Amino acid sequence: MSLIFYYAPMSTAIITRAVIDELGLDCERVKHDLSKGETRTPAFLKINPNGTVPAIVHDGTAIWESAAIAMYLGDLFGVQANLYPAPGPKRGEAMKWITWSNVRLADAAGRLSAALPAGSEGGVEVAVSAEQRTAEALATAQKDIAECLRILNDALSGKQFLLGAYTLADTHVQGFVAWLGMMGTELGSYANISGWLARCAERPAVAKTMDE
Ligand SMILES: N[C@@H](CCC(=O)N[C@@H](CS)C(=O)NCC(=O)O)C(=O)O
Incomplete structure (x- = not known):
């Protein structure tokens, strides 16, 4: 399993960080400095065309929007961990x-x-x-x-x-x-x-x- 987490301190990404930590997932963390416009580079815009963090790349697929990430990771890893309900x-x-x-x-x-x-x-x-x-x-x-x-x-x-x-x-x-x-x-x-x-x-x- 490969998981890359794109974040900036003191941003919405800290919520995703807590979700990843709750689930105990190993990930590569890539820090961006918002004040330097680092989420607006051509390379990052290929991952998230909105130019915002958080974003994750899971097994090669980019997912952005913190809510989508929480629900996606919850679905995959949270049910077994009793941190996210089964469908219903x-x-x-x-x-x-x-x-x-x-x-x-x-x-x-x-x-x-x-x-x-x-x-x-x-x-x-x-x-x-x-x-x-x-x-x-x-x-x-x-x-x-x-x-x-x-x-x-x-x-x-x-x-x-x-x-x-x-x-x-x-x-x-x-x-x-x-x-x-x-x-x-x-x-x-x-x-x-x-x-x-x-x-x-x-x-x-x-x-x-x-x-x-
Ligand atoms: N609705 C998005 C909001 C993401 C967002 O606005 N992130 C801000 C930091 S809190 C950002 O990356 N801003 C960089 C920019 O706009 O250049 C989410 O929940 O993921």
């Missing part, structure tokens, strides 16, 4: 949360990141337009994030993890929520989320995602 309704729930975090939550988080003052912790490294960095854009992003957090907090009511037991859905979703925390979003008033984040942080694979 629980699998559907895992896919629902992974996709939701990449689409709805990450969209709002990305807008928050762009609207924060330049140089803020967790802010985007790529160019931000004037329309993205207005007080109105910031307020809208914060409102949308509050709605996402309410949905997640309600879903975690009475549960240790999203599907009951810990799965890659938790690995994936916690990555985006932790990013919100880094950007200063107040999470303490969401009791279910706070407890869940603390439980996720006890996972060694999650705890080391900030390492280079």
